[in-house]
Amino acid sequence: LGRGRKKLTKIREGVYLIMFRTIQVHVAVATENEIKHLALKRSEQCKLYPSMWQTITGKVEQNENALDAAKRELAEESGLIIVEWYKVPFLGGFYDVKRNTVESVPTFAVLLDKFIDINISDEHSEYRWINTIELENYFPIPDHINGALQFEKIINSQELRRIFTL
Numbered sequence: 001l002g003r004g005r006k007k008l009t010k011i012r013e014g015v016y017l018i019m020f021r022t023i024q025v026h027v028a029v030a031t032e033n034e035i036k037h038l039a040l041k042r043s044e045q046c047k048l049y050p051s052m053w054q055t056i057t058g059k060v061e062q063n064e065n066a067l068d069a070a071k072r073e074l075a076e077e078s079g080l081i082i083v084e085w086y087k088v089p090f091l092g093g094f095y096d097v098k099r100n101t102v103e104s105v106p107t108f109a110v111l112l113d114k115f116i117d118i119n120i121s122d123e124h125s126e127y128r129w130i131n132t133i134e135l136e137n138y139f140p141i142p143d144h145i146n147g148a149l150q151f152e153k154i155i156n157s158q159e160l161r162r163i164f165t166l
Helices: 065-080 131-137 142-155 156-165
Strands: 008-013 015-017 022-030 035-042 054-060 084-094 101-112 125-132
Touching: 008 142, 022 065, 022 142, 035 131, 035 142, 065 101, 084 142, 084 156, 101 142, 101 156, 125 131, 131 142, 142 156
Parallel strands: 022 101
Antiparallel strands: 008 015, 022 035, 022 054, 035 125, 084 101
16 A cells, blocks of 8 residues: 555455544534534644634544544533534545545534533634634635535434434
């Protein structure tokens, strides 16, 4: 597979386990009139994407699955500990120039019943609650927009909430 790349774990002939290195988590509040999404601004001191607005993202650590990584990253980056989670049926992705790899990114989400103060980490400098129309103005990464829009479909349908609740 080349230098610096991990081998795929073979489950059986023609079936391989794909390991994810990163995740994204969407946090939203739904009121009677609108849905607002949590946007975090990366600190100017961040080496990767300084001052960029984003959803919650992070790395999957060794011996951790994607959902556990999402829960840990949500707590680290926002101070939130949430029990009810959604698996958003959207797999983000990007090209990693340094590793010369294409990365797939599982998408998870949580829905809050009210706006609360977010305890941001040092990785971020501020946060905002943004509506659907503002997504493109804040999130320069298309997968963050697409993940938020897919989560809105779940929020707006009791049937989809039932299906995608973890």
